[in-house]
Amino acid sequence: MRVYSADEVHAALPWPPLARALEAAFVAGAEAPVRHAHALSEQDTLLLMPAWNPQVIVLKLVTVIPGAAATVRAAVLVCDRRSGEALAVLDGEALTLRRTAATSALAAQRLARADARTLLVVGSGRLAGWMARAHAALRPGLQRVLVWGRRAAPAQALAQALAAQGLPAGATDDLEGATRGADIVCCATTSTEPLVRGAWLAPGAHLDLVGGFKPDMREVDDDAVARSRIVVDTYAGALKEAGDLVQPLQRGVITREQVAAELAELLRGLHPGRLGPSDITLFKSVGTAVEDLAAAQLVVCPRRR
Structure with missing residues (x-):
């Protein structure tokens, strides 16, 4: 059984081929039960995320242990669907970062x-750079990348790292002004409190919300949601877990029909769209x-896809 390190996972998932693989998987469909969450204690959680198709079975195991040196750790097990043989274990964090961003x-x-030119990244943590x-x-015409964070130093460090990699990146401390000028x-x-306001969004803007994964988390306010044509990764997950949708749905700010696809x-x-x-x-x-699959x-x- 092969073990893939984080560096090997990143190297094996260049953006365009990964995007094509994701598109093919969503179009073809796969068996993917809603993730299992198990309480290990009052603080610690075990998450299991299985999926399979006619070729492979994939299981991602995630531990969330706030008292540990690294709060969240993950590993991905890949098995042959026909024989059940374990083929590989992959670094789960690298795979999650890569597939989340590509999706x-x-x-x-x-x-x-199509003419979007300015990207604003709200956040400066581990996922933001990816x-x-x-x-x-996936958007070669992008001309400007702005990074905003609650703390200036991490945002500046991320912008500098992105610029060193050839992206037209810079940091900003003006979230409202950057939002008003952003295409994406x-x-x-x-965050558990809205950061981006609907009143700041320019006509034609696109909101990409990936940070919140629990019903009490919010990245945008109700006005932003109400003004938008909404698409989710899956109904089953987003309508249960995404606070940016669950909360306005519960208060009647939007209806279920406004989650369009x-x-x-x-x-x-x-x-x-x-x-x-x-x-x-x-x-x-x-x-x-x-x-993950x-x-x-x-x-x-890769040759068996």
Whole structure:
């Protein structure tokens, strides 16, 4: 059985092939039960995310242990679907970072305006840089990447790192002004209070929300959600776990019908996504094991896809 390090996983998942693999997986469909959550104690949690297709079985195991040196750790097991043989174990953090960012960039290809030139990344944590890299890789016309964070130093450090890698990146301390001038606003935070206001969004803007994964987490306010054409990665996950949708739905700010499509429907051509240049679009992702399946299969058996 092969073990893939984080560096090996990143190297095996260049952005365009990964985006193509994700699109194919969403279009084809796969068995992906809603993730299992098990309380190990009052503080510690075990998450299990399985998915399978006719070729492989993938299981991602995630531990969330706040008292540990690294709060969240993950590993991905890949088995042959026909024989059940264990083929590989992959670094779970690297795979999650890569597939999360690529899924959002893939959705933005359908939902953001074709002439989008300015990307604002809200957040400066572990995921934020990968979001910027993925969007830039799948949108060659991007001319500006702005990074905003609650603390100036990490935002500046991330912007400098992205610039050193060839992205047109810089930090900003003006969230409202940056939002008003952005074509794509990507939020990758763990905020429980709205950061981006709907009143700040320019006509034609695209919101990419990936940070919140629990009902009490918010990255944008109700006005931003109400103004948007909404697409989710999956109905099952987003309508249960995404506070940016769950809260306004519970208060009647939006209706269930305003959550227009899930990503598979968009990619299959069953939903048009953006209807006009002034539409504000919103993609909300909480993650699905279909993404883990597509990425892991690309790493372990690229010739069998």
